[in-house]
Amino acid sequence: IFLSIRAFPARYIPAENEVEYVNDMSIEIKYTPPSKPLLTNELYDLLIIAPSEFSDSLQPLVEHKNSWGISTYLATLNEAYSSPGRDEAEKIKYFIKDAIEKWGVKYVMLVGSANKFPIRLSYTYDGEESNFISDLYYADIYDADGKFSSWDTNNNDFFGEYNHNGNTDEMDLYPDVYIGRLACDNSAEVSAVVSKIIYYERSAYGGEWFGKAVLCGGDSHNDDGSVYEGEYTKEHAANYLNEFEITKLYASEGNLDDKSIRQAINDGAGFVDFSGHGNRYSWATHPPGEFNTWIGIDVSDVTLLSNTNEYPVVVLDACSTGNFKYGNCLAWHFVKASDKGAIATFATTALSWGYLGSSCIAGLSGYMDIRLTKHFSQMEKAGEVLANSIDDYLNYHSRMDKADYKTVEEFELFGDPTLQIGGYEGCSLSKPRPGYFYLFNKEVMPTLFGRTFIIGKIEIEAATATDMTKVDFYIDEELRHTAENAPYTWTWDEIAFGKHNIKIVGYKESGGTVENDLDVTIFNI
Incomplete structure (x- = not known):
């Protein structure tokens, strides 16, 4: 049972220039249990949905998950399409809903690129982009009343609307399952990623390399210059990494460039966190005050990595590094790279927003960066890291605008939602x-x-x-x-x-x- 209560003890009346407030509140909650439980069984923990052509390549992962007590069901897209729904994406969402209620599923892995697996576009309009991919659609199964959340409450076939042509859909945005995507185009990519997951979970625990973290940042915005937002965010993220040996690559220190980033990853790291700017293929930032100078990496740098068997979890706090709408992107390139790169990435599928100066961690992408780092440090499963970060955002930001809605919706996990951060111990x-x-x-x-x-x-x-x-x-x-x-x-x-x-x-x-x-x-x- 999950209950969210939002109480506002004060309000401002502009016409009278007065503030009304209360000194205390008394809230009474009455709960009537349903006639039958929502979850009728707990047969499976993880539901994998994929095109049938990927089934053979996914079978070793199914067996591996089962062997570690993650009871797993592999469903083809055709099986999911047997559910009701106005289009393929909604049929998949209803299939996930049935899996929750009949099997007790907690984690969902979507396997396939935008060309292989249906995507849902959210129409949360931020003044720049009219739509973007949001896999939160597949995780936010129920609305605040426990009913199916269509993300289209006005039934106009535009989903996740916020200020889109004057329309706004009602969504609570809380994930009801832990979700992640392997954006694979072919079976070879599936096999490569599956091999990395299995090796990571069996070998990462206790590895000296896993106890290292790399933090990358610079001066993100041309404001008053007193705060370098990327570095400021990393300094606050570091507060959650006390158990890690931290390497700080900061533009202000003069030690941040493509070579130093590759070297730090090749030397072994369990966690790598970037804060700055990005597009589909690259991440970059500025030296202090030099906003025509760009320092960073792109997909070619991932190809040059040689960190075989030492795969970090990567956070990309930057625009569009997870935009797989038209094909490959930096976040997915990290994960799909065979025998190198990352084991999982967290990134945004569209333009992301951030506050200036020391407010950069108060909300938007900077806040998500900090929360992702916190939940990673607690060795949660990868899907839980994202979902719990979203929960934190929604609980902390009681009054959200278009940028808040977009921030919550656009963060994507490229990876296995049941990935055990730091690997399994023992047997x-x-x-x-x-x-x-x-x-x-x-x-x-x-x-x-x-x-x-x-x-x-x-x-x-x-x-x-x-x-x-x-x-x-x-x-x-x-x-x-x-x-x-x-x-x-x-x-x-x-x-x-x-x-x-x-x-x-x-x-x-x-x-x-x-x-x-x-x-x-x-x-x-």
């Missing part, structure tokens, strides 16, 4: 999975009430991070097998009836152990 019992029925070692179907049933023998499998040296397998606290080489498996094939406990214990190369267990009901003669 996970990947087979059998909680809540499934197995018949002679084959996974047949989900069970009712989340119980695990097994008939016949079962091969027990452990998913492990790269620092595991061996795995012990226990049945009812009795050691039955030790596997010293990957893949770490053991076949349980003995007479067994009723309830038993399966436990695995993984031994880390650095010392220490990690345990994982599961209660099962088994019948094997």
